[in-house]
Structure formats: C-alpha cells, structure tokens
Amino acid sequence: MANLPILQFEEKILDTVERNPVVVIIGETGSGKSTQLSQMLHKRGYTKSGIIAVTQPRRVAAVSVSRRVAQELGVRLGEEVGYAIRFEDRTSEKTRIKYLTDGVLLRESLTNPELNQYSVIILDEAHERSLNTDILLGLMKRLVKIRTSNLKVLITSATLDGEKVSRFFSNCPVLNVPGKLFPVEILYSTERPSSYLEASLKTAIDIHVREPEGDVLIFMTGQDDIEKLVLKLEERIQRLEEGSCMDAIVLPLHGSLPPEMQVRVFSPPPLNCRRFIVATNIAETSLTVDGVVYVIDSGYVKQRQYNPSTGMYSLDVVQISRVQADQRAGRAGRTRPGKCYRLYPSMVYHDELLDATVPEIQRSSLAGSVLYLKSLDLTDIDILKFDLLDPPSSESLEDALKQLYLIDAIDENGSITRVGRTMAELPLEPSLSRTLMEANECGCLSQALTVAAMLSAETTLLPGRSKSNEKKRKHAPSELPDGSGWGDHIQLLQIYEHWDQTDYDIDWCKDNSLQVRGMMFVKDVRKQLCQIMQKIGNGSLDVRTNERRKESRQDYRNLRKALCVGYANQLAERMIRHNGYRTSGFKSQLVQVHPSSVLRADEEGMLPNYVVYHELIATSRPYMRNVCTVEMPWVAPILKKLEKLNIKKLSGGSSHSEERIEVENINLPKKEVDVAVPTDDRDSRVQAARERFLARKANR
Incomplete structure (x- = not known):
C-alpha cells in the first residue's frame, strides 16, 4: 500500500478538496484511487460530520473494494467500513466509509433528497458512464448549490475527459494522478x-x-x-x-x-x-x-x-x-x-x-430514471431539459414519459401520481413495480411478489433458456410446471410454489436443472420485497409470506390482470395474416413469441389475441420474452390512453401549443374480424428509415 502513487499526492488532494466543493481526479490504472481516497478523507476528519460514500457502477466492485478497505483499516466488514448493493446491505450505525452502487445512492436520495447523512460523495469509475452515474452527476451539480450543510463531491476516473466534466461543474479543478505502470x-x-x-x-x-x-x-x-x-x-x-x-x-x-x-x-x-x-x-x-x-x-x-x-x-x-x-x-x-x-x-x-x-x-430505456426524477418533486426540473453531461435523445425521453403515463405513474399533466411515488420506492423496473401495486388491489400480491423476484434473478434460472440451448429445446422440461397455458409468468410462479412445497429443497432444483444459486437469490429477494411492501403499506398489505396453499385459477386470473396493468406499455395484438404480434402504441414492430416460451396455442393452433411481454429483444429476429396472455376487458383502458399523448405536458415543461403526437392504436377486435390490417407501406418506409438513422448514429 505504501507504494501506491496516489499517496504521494495526498496533501495536494486534501488541500484541493478543502478549498473546492467539487474536484475531478483522473487516477490512472494502479494509482490506488478506489481504495485510498476514502481512507485519506477519513483520516483528515471528514467522517466526523457524516459518512463518506463511494459509488461503484458494479455490484462486484462495491463488495470487493469495501472488503479491501476494511482489511487495510483492520476493521470488520459491515462495521466502520461497509457496502450496500441492491437487495444486500452490509452496513451498521458504526459505518463511516460506505461503498455502494450508484443505483442504491439514487434510491437513498428519494427519502433524503439532500443526502444529509453524507459529508463526502465520491463517484468512482465515472468513465464507465453508467446510466445511474450520469443521473448522479446531474443531481450533484444541483445539490452542491442548494445543500445547507457542507458537501464535498469527488468525481474519479481512469480515463474520463476531465476538462469536459470540469466545465459541467463550473470549471472545478482537475487533478491528475499517474498510475504505477510498467511498459x-x-x-x-x-x-x-x-x-x-x-x-x-x-x-x-x-x-x-x-x-x-x-x-x-x-x-x-x-x-x-x-x-x-x-x-x-x-x-x-x-x-x-x-x-x-x-x-x-x-x-x-x-x-x-x-x-x-x-x-x-x-x-x-x-x-x-x-x-x-x-x-x-x-x-x-x-x-x-x-x-x-x-x-x-x-x-x-x-x-x-x-x-x-x-x-x-x-x-x-x-x-x-x-x-x-x-x-x-x-x-x-x-x-x-x-x-x-x-x-x-x-x-x-x-x-x-x-x-x-x-x-x-444514450442506449438505455429511461423509464426508471425519469420516474426517479419525477418523484423528487423538483419544480425547476423539466425532464426534457434536465442538465446532463451527455443528454439522451428527445426520442428516448419521450418514450420513457409515454411508458410511465400508460402505467399510471404520471398523469396527463406529467405530475407523478400516488401510484408512481410508491413505484419509485421499489428497487424494481417500473413495469414490475406497477404490477405489485395492482396485485395488491386484486388480492394477489403474494403471487406477484414471487413473479417479480423470479424476473429479478441475475442469471438464467430455467433449463433450456440459455442462448446455447435455445435452438436445441423449445420448451422447459415436462416435469416442470407449464404455466397452465397462460404463459411464462404463471410458469415462474408455479415453479417457485413447487419449490416452496418441498421446503426449498436444493436437490429438487438440481433434479429439475434449475440454477440453485439463482433460486436462493430469488427466495432472498422475495423476502426483501415483502418487507419493503409491508413498510410501504404500514404493515397493512396482504403479503401472506408464510402461507402455503395451492394456487387457484382465480389467483392466476388476478395475477394476469395485474400484469396487464403493469405491462401496459408492453402489450401486443396477434396479427393473423402475419403469423406474429404487433406491439402497442406508436411501435408498429411485428414480433414473434420466443421459442423458449410456454405460451400455449388453442385446439386450432391459434395463440391468444392479446399478450403482454417482459422484454422485447432482437436476436435472429424480433422476439417477445416472458409472455403472458391477457383478456380484452383489461386491454380496453390501455387503448383509450393510447389515443393521444401531449409530450410537452408529460415532461413537466410549459407550453401554450396543443401539439399532440398521434400514436398507432392496437385495433379493437370486431365480432367477425379474422384478418388484421397491416401497417401501410409509407409507415413501413418511415420506420425503416428511422432505424437506419439510429444504427448509423450508434456506429459513429
């Protein structure tokens, strides 16, 4: 540790931090910035007025670096030095140096927008330009101006354009620390x-x-x-x-x-x-x-x-x-x-x-980030104009606003709803958060919690669903539940319920080729989601965490209804002529159900008229993954919301114009309709041109 290059610059770094609210530190590989900066500031006394937070874009890094710092300080991990990642918190009241993922810090700011518990916030590995780190850069710029108590912000990186970040933070100082590199x-x-x-x-x-x-x-x-x-x-x-x-x-x-x-x-x-x-x-x-x-x-x-x-x-x-x-x-x-x-x-x-x-x-869905920004209730923020180091396209922001509007997270004026506030408190993507809210109303929260946990697994759980096996096996093994014909979400629920009935027997997982570590992770996530939901509902929610019983058809129907509400933006209508589905809203993409799906056709070989999907992916062709059948009465309210959208109002910006963006509706079925009208040639050409433009833009 004594040979780390950053230690030679300790006094210069501390002096610069003392005199400036924001400092950019470019520390080359091997300089020791990730482990030593927090310890320097701790020794200088910054932990007397608050905790030193060090964000990492990756969970593995947050855990391993905190372990290393605890070892160097000679303390037990989880006490003076700890870490917090999604679904795992190894900190205590003693913690003075806290390594955490950038996503966890964003969640903490929901309950404490000024992050008063921290005296120093270090955004480490900022060059990776993760989505959450970029949002944090924008929030830190605002926070250093408005926070009443003193706050120091350090942005550290190995390769970041320091001058660009300096300009973003009103020409803050940039320090360069050489790394210990051999030829x-x-x-x-x-x-x-x-x-x-x-x-x-x-x-x-x-x-x-x-x-x-x-x-x-x-x-x-x-x-x-x-x-x-x-x-x-x-x-x-x-x-x-x-x-x-x-x-x-x-x-x-x-x-x-x-x-x-x-x-x-x-x-x-x-x-x-x-x-x-x-x-x-x-x-x-x-x-x-x-x-x-x-x-x-x-x-x-x-x-x-x-x-x-x-x-x-x-x-x-x-x-x-x-x-x-x-x-x-x-x-x-x-x-x-x-x-x-x-x-x-x-x-x-x-x-x-x-x-x-x-x-x-610039290459992610922004629905979760926009929901977070809306939930902050900052009157000076127009989502389409939020100050970011590299702003995303207006098309991406508009897409996020439309998603949130369709699942009731924001109203027609762009204001966050009561449902949206609750969704923002959950460490889940918006579609799953909304599903839990609706499931509570439908009396199937216990089942929805299981599905949300199963879909939150970090690795593929089921046999036959990895890419290497997709072409070899189109369906899960017959000894596993098959979703009763309603689709993959129901199958995931049934698999977990079977495992629950074996008292979480690991051998049962092995016998059915289920990923053991992934299933244990799901069990832990479900428990934590239960606790979060009870906290949100002040203990009044019907979670039924310990009740074991056979699921009924009504439970499955209620769950599918909740999924329809949660996945309103991910609705698809079957196109008979084209042997596929057309996705909802302004997205006229024709897609197929993924071969790994257990969605079942009827006696005539026809798939359901309407489905919702967890994810739309492009591999050899466009596919819907994790598909669930839904019913027409649940679809009708979504179609009404799709008729007209005012993006200016949704963004929170003021506009006197009544410019509206028309979206392509999914057609309501008529009694004797058996052929859907395909998108006309002009729409197809426009869509193709837009995709070519995006491809060129991504390759620049």
Whole structure:
C-alpha cells in the first residue's frame, strides 16, 4: 500500500478538496484511487460530520473494494467500513466509509433528497458512464448549490475527459494522478480471427508454453463465452505433456459469480502455478487482479442497447473503444513489464474503434430514471431539459414519459401520481413495480411478489433458456410446471410454489436443472420485497409470506390482470395474416413469441389475441420474452390512453401549443374480424428509415 502513487499526492488532494466543493481526479490504472481516497478523507476528519460514500457502477466492485478497505483499516466488514448493493446491505450505525452502487445512492436520495447523512460523495469509475452515474452527476451539480450543510463531491476516473466534466461543474479543478505502470508491449494480429474464442484459446496456450511465469488475463464478451473458454482451456492444459510447463489454474470472473468464486480471483496462486483469468470488461477498471503479466484482448464487448423507436432491446457484441483497449492493455503492466495480445490488426485500433464508449444513458430505456426524477418533486426540473453531461435523445425521453403515463405513474399533466411515488420506492423496473401495486388491489400480491423476484434473478434460472440451448429445446422440461397455458409468468410462479412445497429443497432444483444459486437469490429477494411492501403499506398489505396453499385459477386470473396493468406499455395484438404480434402504441414492430416460451396455442393452433411481454429483444429476429396472455376487458383502458399523448405536458415543461403526437392504436377486435390490417407501406418506409438513422448514429 505504501507504494501506491496516489499517496504521494495526498496533501495536494486534501488541500484541493478543502478549498473546492467539487474536484475531478483522473487516477490512472494502479494509482490506488478506489481504495485510498476514502481512507485519506477519513483520516483528515471528514467522517466526523457524516459518512463518506463511494459509488461503484458494479455490484462486484462495491463488495470487493469495501472488503479491501476494511482489511487495510483492520476493521470488520459491515462495521466502520461497509457496502450496500441492491437487495444486500452490509452496513451498521458504526459505518463511516460506505461503498455502494450508484443505483442504491439514487434510491437513498428519494427519502433524503439532500443526502444529509453524507459529508463526502465520491463517484468512482465515472468513465464507465453508467446510466445511474450520469443521473448522479446531474443531481450533484444541483445539490452542491442548494445543500445547507457542507458537501464535498469527488468525481474519479481512469480515463474520463476531465476538462469536459470540469466545465459541467463550473470549471472545478482537475487533478491528475499517474498510475504505477510498467511498459507494456502491444502485439497485434495480422487479421481479424474468424473466432475470437478459438484465437484466445490458441494465444493462451502459446503464452503458457513459451512465456515466463506470470498470470494471463483474457477478456471475453460474456458469461457464456467465459464458461466455454474455461472448459476448453482446462482440457488443453490437461493434455499438455507433463513437466513441459508449470501448473495452471483457470478462473472465471464476471458479475454473476457467487462471492466465494470472486474471492478466488484475488487470492495469490499456488507456488509455481500460472493463473488464467477469463473475464468480462469488469476487469478493465472496476477490479484489479494482481499478478497479471499477459493480457489477451478479443477487441469485443457485449453491450445492451435500447431502440426507443421500436421499444426493443438488443444484446450486441460490439467493438470496444480505444479507451477500453488502452485500459485492457494497462492491466498487463501492474507488477512488471508485460505484454498485451490484441486479436485484431493495428489498423482496426487506429481507424475503426471509437474514441470512447457510448454512454449508457444514450442506449438505455429511461423509464426508471425519469420516474426517479419525477418523484423528487423538483419544480425547476423539466425532464426534457434536465442538465446532463451527455443528454439522451428527445426520442428516448419521450418514450420513457409515454411508458410511465400508460402505467399510471404520471398523469396527463406529467405530475407523478400516488401510484408512481410508491413505484419509485421499489428497487424494481417500473413495469414490475406497477404490477405489485395492482396485485395488491386484486388480492394477489403474494403471487406477484414471487413473479417479480423470479424476473429479478441475475442469471438464467430455467433449463433450456440459455442462448446455447435455445435452438436445441423449445420448451422447459415436462416435469416442470407449464404455466397452465397462460404463459411464462404463471410458469415462474408455479415453479417457485413447487419449490416452496418441498421446503426449498436444493436437490429438487438440481433434479429439475434449475440454477440453485439463482433460486436462493430469488427466495432472498422475495423476502426483501415483502418487507419493503409491508413498510410501504404500514404493515397493512396482504403479503401472506408464510402461507402455503395451492394456487387457484382465480389467483392466476388476478395475477394476469395485474400484469396487464403493469405491462401496459408492453402489450401486443396477434396479427393473423402475419403469423406474429404487433406491439402497442406508436411501435408498429411485428414480433414473434420466443421459442423458449410456454405460451400455449388453442385446439386450432391459434395463440391468444392479446399478450403482454417482459422484454422485447432482437436476436435472429424480433422476439417477445416472458409472455403472458391477457383478456380484452383489461386491454380496453390501455387503448383509450393510447389515443393521444401531449409530450410537452408529460415532461413537466410549459407550453401554450396543443401539439399532440398521434400514436398507432392496437385495433379493437370486431365480432367477425379474422384478418388484421397491416401497417401501410409509407409507415413501413418511415420506420425503416428511422432505424437506419439510429444504427448509423450508434456506429459513429
């Protein structure tokens, strides 16, 4: 710890913080900013007037960094040093340094808008430009001006454009802290490999056989690729001639790993043993793994992107930015000179890669963020003009406002409703929050809590639903409940109820190929959601957490009705001629039910007329995932709200014009209708042109 570069700048940092409410600190990889800044401020006495909060964009980082700081201070984790992430809080009244995800800090500001419990707020890893961090940057700009008690805000990053952030915060000071980096030799491929997984495997084995000791960090795009490469690496290493090279262990690193697996990555390897760490981009900056000498950079990252014109998410493998490539390379020079093997030509790095990653706020659905801002009741905020470092498109904001209006979170004037305020208190996406509100009215809150918990699982729970198996198996195994023909939400409820009846037997999960850790996580989340709902309802809500009974058809019907209200923006009508569904509102996308769905057709092979879906995704074609059938009487109120929308009023902005945006309605069924009218050619051309424009914009 004594050799960390940031310690040499301690007095300069503390002096600058003392004289300025906002300071930007650019600390290169290996500088020690994530662990040492909070300790410096603690020693200087800032924790006497409040807690030091350090936000992290990732759950894994919040946990691991807090553990490291507690260890360095010689205190028990959860006491003087603690962490808070969604559905897990390891803090106490003694806590003076608190690591938390940016989303948790946003939730805390709902109950205490001035965040008076904190004397210092450090927004760490701001270069990742997570959606929540960007919202926090906008709120901090406002908060430092209005808070009565003294507040210090530090924005820290490895690669952030410090001058840009400085201008955003009225030209606040920028400090640069060099990292402790040794030279890193960059080795490019002559051409793009046909398979970056196979190229990574070959490069890793070549390093193991030919290069001196030192751990190898391999960047892959996601959990599926990581698991495949880990297996292939283990097989190849075992086939190497005994004594030809040192021993090796292969370790995965991604956000869905259980804590005990994460800890293995940060423990030193056995003597004369090389570690291969196969990781997502979580290892670029959020986490530092000591001992890495060789880095293999595939040049890709998996990125979730939302298209507001279609309401569709896509999980795309895209090229990394130059900033990300430099961060990855820097991981090889932490302990001694290293090497970075880039599995792409140098021309790709210089000519094709973007300078920096597109901020998440410009590629995400903003419904949850807009609901949060509305719930703050800040009269000076017009949602369409909220001050952000990189504003999202007006189309994205309009899409969010329409979503919230359709699920009753805001009224026709853009004011947050009583229902919306309650939704904002729940750590769920708006559709699930609204479903719980309606379920309480329908008398099926217990069932809705189970479904919300199941859909909040961080990993895929069911067999046959991972991407690698989607083409092999179209339905869940027959021994699992099938949703009684009503769809996936009902199936999720039935699966949990079956598990409940076995007294949460882990062997039952294993026998049915259910993900054990994921199911245990669901159980814990459901318990916490029960507690939150009881708190919101002052103990009056009908949660029935301990009652075990067989669900009735009426329970299923009530739950489906609640889902219809919660997913009002995600309603689809069956198009008979086109063998698919048309999604609601102004989104005229034609989609299919995902092959993994258990939604059942009738005797004539026809699917239900109306369904709601949890997510719309683009893979080989547009698909609805987690689909549930709903009834026409529940749909009618949604169609009325879809008739006309005034975006100016919904945003909270004042306007004398009565400009209205017309939206395409789902047609009410007529008694003898058997063919739906397709969207006309002009609408199709306009839609196609808009999607081409968004694609070009995303590639800039």
